[in-house]
Amino acid sequence: GAVVSQHPSRVICKSGTSVKIECRSLDFQATTMFWYRQFPKQSLMLMATSNEGSKATYEQGVEKDKFLINHASLTLSTLTVTSAHPEDSSFYICSARDPASGRGYEQYFGPGTRLTVT
Amino acid sequence: GEDVEQSLFLSVREGDSSVINCTYTDSSSTYLYWYKQEPGAGLQLLTYIFSNMDMKQDQRLTVLLNKKDKHLSLRIADTQTGDSAIYFCAPFSSGSARQLTFGSGTQLTVLP
Numbered sequence: 001g002a003v004v005s006q007h008p009s010r011v012i013c014k015s016g017t018s019v020k021i022e023c024r025s026l027d028f029q030a031t032t033m034f035w036y037r038q039f040p041k042q043s044l045m046l047m048a049t050s051n052e053g054s055k056a057t058y059e060q061g062v063e064k065d066k067f068l069i070n071h072a073s074l075t076l077s078t079l080t081v082t083s084a085h086p087e088d089s090s091f092y093i094c095s096a097r098d099p100a101s102g103r104g105y106e107q108y109f110g111p112g113t114r115l116t117v118t
Numbered sequence: 119g120e121d122v123e124q125s126l127f128l129s130v131r132e133g134d135s136s137v138i139n140c141t142y143t144d145s146s147s148t149y150l151y152w153y154k155q156e157p158g159a160g161l162q163l164l165t166y167i168f169s170n171m172d173m174k175q176d177q178r179l180t181v182l183l184n185k186k187d188k189h190l191s192l193r194i195a196d197t198q199t200g201d202s203a204i205y206f207c208a209p210f211s212s213g214s215a216r217q218l219t220f221g222s223g224t225q226l227t228v229l230p
Contacts, residue, residue: 006160034217043206043220044161093160105149105210107218109161 002028002098006110013084013117021079021113023094029074030096034107035067038091050077084117091115120144120211122221129227136194138224140207143188147209150183151218152192155204164192164205194226202228 003026013019023033031052036044048058048069056069066088068080077096081088091114095107121143130136142150148169153161167174167181167190174181180193190209194201207221 004160043222046217049217095161106151106163106166108163109153111160112158114158 002096002101002108004030004094004096004108004110006092006094006113008113009111010114011116013115015085015117016083018080018082019084019115021081021092021094021115023077023079023096023110025075025096025098025108028096028098028100030077031074031099033071033077033094033096035069035077035079036093036095038093038112040091044093047079081115084115086117089115089117120147120209120219122207122209122219124205124207124221124224126222127225127227129229130197131229132197132199134197136192136197136201136226136228138192138194138205138207138226140190140192140221141188142190142207142209142219142221144209144211144219145185145188146212147188148212149210150181150190151208151210152179152181153206153208153220155206155223157203161206197226197228199228199230202226 005024007022033050035047047062048056050056050069050071052071058064071077093112095109124140151166152164178195182191204223206223208218
Protein backbone atom coordinates (compact mmCIF):
# COMPACT_ATOMS: atom_id res chain seq x y z
CA GLY A 1 0.00 0.00 0.00
CA ALA A 2 0.92 3.65 -0.26
CA VAL A 3 3.30 4.72 2.49
CA VAL A 4 3.90 8.23 3.72
CA SER A 5 6.70 9.08 6.12
CA GLN A 6 7.35 12.17 8.22
CA HIS A 7 10.54 13.41 9.77
CA PRO A 8 11.18 14.12 12.54
CA SER A 9 8.64 12.25 14.63
CA ARG A 10 9.23 14.53 17.61
CA VAL A 11 10.95 17.87 17.89
CA ILE A 12 11.48 20.30 20.73
CA CYS A 13 12.61 23.80 19.86
CA LYS A 14 13.04 27.11 21.61
CA SER A 15 10.63 29.97 21.14
CA GLY A 16 11.64 32.20 18.22
CA THR A 17 13.41 29.51 16.23
CA SER A 18 12.20 27.82 13.05
CA VAL A 19 11.63 24.14 12.52
CA LYS A 20 11.17 22.15 9.33
CA ILE A 21 9.03 19.04 9.02
CA GLU A 22 9.38 16.74 6.02
CA CYS A 23 6.67 14.62 4.44
CA ARG A 24 7.62 11.97 1.90
CA SER A 25 5.64 9.58 -0.24
CA LEU A 26 7.80 6.47 -0.27
CA ASP A 27 6.38 4.29 -2.99
CA PHE A 28 4.32 6.62 -5.12
CA GLN A 29 4.41 10.07 -6.62
CA ALA A 30 2.12 12.54 -4.95
CA THR A 31 1.06 15.58 -6.92
CA THR A 32 -1.01 16.75 -3.96
CA MET A 33 -0.11 16.68 -0.29
CA PHE A 34 -1.98 18.05 2.70
CA TRP A 35 -0.87 19.43 6.03
CA TYR A 36 -3.08 19.06 9.10
CA ARG A 37 -2.80 20.16 12.68
CA GLN A 38 -4.30 18.23 15.54
CA PHE A 39 -4.74 19.46 19.10
CA PRO A 40 -5.05 16.95 21.95
CA LYS A 41 -8.29 14.99 21.83
CA GLN A 42 -9.49 16.99 18.85
CA SER A 43 -10.07 16.37 15.18
CA LEU A 44 -7.72 17.21 12.34
CA MET A 45 -7.70 20.76 11.06
CA LEU A 46 -6.61 21.20 7.46
CA MET A 47 -3.94 23.88 7.26
CA ALA A 48 -3.02 23.86 3.59
CA THR A 49 -3.02 21.92 0.36
CA SER A 50 0.34 21.58 -1.33
CA ASN A 51 0.60 21.02 -5.06
CA GLU A 52 3.89 20.02 -6.66
CA GLY A 53 5.48 22.90 -8.48
CA SER A 54 3.01 25.55 -7.39
CA LYS A 55 2.14 27.62 -4.35
CA ALA A 56 0.27 26.02 -1.51
CA THR A 57 -3.36 26.86 -0.88
CA TYR A 58 -3.90 27.86 2.72
CA GLU A 59 -7.11 27.47 4.66
CA GLN A 60 -8.75 30.51 6.15
CA GLY A 61 -7.07 31.67 9.33
CA VAL A 62 -3.75 29.95 8.65
CA GLU A 63 -0.83 32.38 8.40
CA LYS A 64 1.06 31.60 5.20
CA ASP A 65 4.11 33.58 6.33
CA LYS A 66 4.32 31.57 9.53
CA PHE A 67 3.71 28.14 8.07
CA LEU A 68 5.83 27.91 4.94
CA ILE A 69 5.05 25.01 2.65
CA ASN A 70 7.25 23.83 -0.18
CA HIS A 71 6.37 20.94 -2.50
CA ALA A 72 9.47 20.87 -4.66
CA SER A 73 9.22 17.30 -5.90
CA LEU A 74 6.62 14.63 -6.44
CA THR A 75 7.70 12.80 -3.30
CA LEU A 76 8.53 15.57 -0.84
CA SER A 77 6.67 18.40 0.82
CA THR A 78 8.04 20.42 3.71
CA LEU A 79 6.34 22.52 6.36
CA THR A 80 8.48 25.14 8.08
CA VAL A 81 7.13 26.72 11.24
CA THR A 82 8.88 30.09 11.41
CA SER A 83 9.52 32.00 14.64
CA ALA A 84 7.79 29.28 16.61
CA HIS A 85 5.91 30.12 19.79
CA PRO A 86 4.51 27.85 22.50
CA GLU A 87 1.03 28.10 21.00
CA ASP A 88 2.40 26.43 17.85
CA SER A 89 3.00 23.28 19.88
CA SER A 90 0.83 20.62 18.31
CA PHE A 91 0.74 17.37 16.37
CA TYR A 92 1.30 18.00 12.67
CA ILE A 93 0.20 15.34 10.21
CA CYS A 94 0.71 15.25 6.47
CA SER A 95 -1.11 13.18 3.89
CA ALA A 96 -0.75 12.52 0.20
CA ARG A 97 -2.88 11.40 -2.68
CA ASP A 98 -1.74 8.75 -5.12
CA PRO A 99 -3.23 9.74 -8.48
CA ALA A 100 -2.12 6.46 -10.05
CA SER A 101 -4.10 4.32 -7.61
CA GLY A 102 -7.35 4.58 -9.50
CA ARG A 103 -8.91 5.96 -6.32
CA GLY A 104 -7.35 9.37 -6.49
CA TYR A 105 -9.44 10.82 -3.72
CA GLU A 106 -7.92 8.65 -1.03
CA GLN A 107 -5.41 10.21 1.27
CA TYR A 108 -2.60 8.30 2.92
CA PHE A 109 -1.36 9.75 6.17
CA GLY A 110 2.07 10.07 7.66
CA PRO A 111 2.73 9.09 11.28
CA GLY A 112 2.71 12.69 12.47
CA THR A 113 5.25 15.03 14.06
CA ARG A 114 4.91 16.17 17.65
CA LEU A 115 6.21 19.76 17.93
CA THR A 116 6.88 21.23 21.35
CA VAL A 117 7.98 24.85 21.58
CA THR A 118 9.54 25.84 24.89
CA GLY B 119 -19.03 23.71 4.08
CA GLU B 120 -19.47 20.13 5.19
CA ASP B 121 -20.29 19.40 8.83
CA VAL B 122 -19.50 15.94 10.17
CA GLU B 123 -20.66 14.76 13.57
CA GLN B 124 -19.73 11.74 15.62
CA SER B 125 -20.31 10.76 19.20
CA LEU B 126 -17.15 11.25 21.22
CA PHE B 127 -16.94 8.01 23.20
CA LEU B 128 -17.94 4.36 22.91
CA SER B 129 -17.12 1.50 25.27
CA VAL B 130 -17.71 -2.16 24.48
CA ARG B 131 -16.71 -5.49 25.94
CA GLU B 132 -14.15 -7.61 24.15
CA GLY B 133 -15.90 -9.96 21.73
CA ASP B 134 -18.96 -7.74 21.31
CA SER B 135 -19.75 -5.70 18.21
CA SER B 136 -19.02 -1.98 18.07
CA VAL B 137 -21.07 0.45 16.04
CA ILE B 138 -19.71 3.92 15.41
CA ASN B 139 -22.10 6.41 13.86
CA CYS B 140 -21.50 9.49 11.76
CA THR B 141 -23.76 12.10 10.18
CA TYR B 142 -22.74 14.55 7.47
CA THR B 143 -24.39 17.40 5.64
CA ASP B 144 -22.96 17.60 2.12
CA SER B 145 -25.07 15.57 -0.30
CA SER B 146 -22.29 15.78 -2.90
CA SER B 147 -20.04 13.56 -0.78
CA THR B 148 -19.02 10.80 -3.16
CA TYR B 149 -16.53 8.78 -1.16
CA LEU B 150 -16.89 8.25 2.57
CA TYR B 151 -13.88 7.04 4.52
CA TRP B 152 -13.21 5.61 7.93
CA TYR B 153 -9.79 6.19 9.49
CA LYS B 154 -8.31 4.77 12.69
CA GLN B 155 -5.83 6.67 14.87
CA GLU B 156 -3.90 5.00 17.65
CA PRO B 157 -2.29 7.14 20.38
CA GLY B 158 0.54 9.30 19.10
CA ALA B 159 0.23 7.97 15.57
CA GLY B 160 -1.04 9.11 12.21
CA LEU B 161 -4.25 7.98 10.57
CA GLN B 162 -4.71 4.54 9.08
CA LEU B 163 -7.24 4.14 6.27
CA LEU B 164 -9.62 1.39 7.36
CA THR B 165 -12.25 1.27 4.69
CA TYR B 166 -14.43 3.40 2.48
CA ILE B 167 -17.75 3.28 0.68
CA PHE B 168 -18.91 4.91 -2.51
CA SER B 169 -22.03 7.03 -2.28
CA ASN B 170 -23.92 4.72 -4.66
CA MET B 171 -23.52 1.78 -2.27
CA ASP B 172 -25.63 0.91 0.77
CA MET B 173 -23.28 -1.52 2.42
CA LYS B 174 -19.74 -2.72 2.21
CA GLN B 175 -18.20 -5.55 4.21
CA ASP B 176 -14.48 -6.10 4.63
CA GLN B 177 -13.62 -8.91 7.06
CA ARG B 178 -14.69 -7.69 10.52
CA LEU B 179 -15.71 -4.27 9.23
CA THR B 180 -19.13 -3.42 7.85
CA VAL B 181 -19.98 0.04 6.57
CA LEU B 182 -23.60 1.07 6.18
CA LEU B 183 -24.63 4.19 4.30
CA ASN B 184 -28.05 5.83 4.39
CA LYS B 185 -27.60 8.49 1.75
CA LYS B 186 -31.09 9.90 2.24
CA ASP B 187 -30.44 10.60 5.91
CA LYS B 188 -26.72 11.30 5.34
CA HIS B 189 -25.85 8.73 7.97
CA LEU B 190 -22.82 6.48 7.92
CA SER B 191 -21.91 3.74 10.37
CA LEU B 192 -18.95 1.46 10.97
CA ARG B 193 -19.56 -1.89 12.63
CA ILE B 194 -16.62 -3.83 14.02
CA ALA B 195 -17.46 -7.47 14.72
CA ASP B 196 -15.80 -9.40 17.52
CA THR B 197 -14.12 -6.26 18.86
CA GLN B 198 -10.64 -6.83 20.29
CA THR B 199 -8.51 -4.78 22.67
CA GLY B 200 -6.32 -3.86 19.70
CA ASP B 201 -9.29 -2.07 18.20
CA SER B 202 -9.15 0.55 20.96
CA ALA B 203 -8.41 3.80 19.12
CA ILE B 204 -10.04 6.93 17.78
CA TYR B 205 -12.13 6.41 14.66
CA PHE B 206 -12.71 9.25 12.24
CA CYS B 207 -15.45 9.50 9.66
CA ALA B 208 -14.30 11.53 6.64
CA PRO B 209 -16.57 12.23 3.69
CA PHE B 210 -14.94 13.46 0.52
CA SER B 211 -16.85 16.31 -1.03
CA SER B 212 -16.75 16.45 -4.81
CA GLY B 213 -18.23 19.93 -4.73
CA SER B 214 -16.19 23.09 -4.77
CA ALA B 215 -14.21 22.07 -1.67
CA ARG B 216 -12.94 18.74 -3.08
CA GLN B 217 -11.39 17.71 0.19
CA LEU B 218 -11.87 15.41 3.14
CA THR B 219 -13.74 16.76 6.13
CA PHE B 220 -13.09 14.98 9.40
CA GLY B 221 -15.56 14.35 12.17
CA SER B 222 -14.56 14.89 15.77
CA GLY B 223 -13.53 11.27 16.11
CA THR B 224 -15.01 8.56 18.34
CA GLN B 225 -12.80 7.16 21.09
CA LEU B 226 -13.47 3.42 21.19
CA THR B 227 -12.50 1.68 24.42
CA VAL B 228 -12.59 -2.10 24.49
CA LEU B 229 -12.99 -3.53 27.96
CA PRO B 230 -11.65 -7.00 28.80
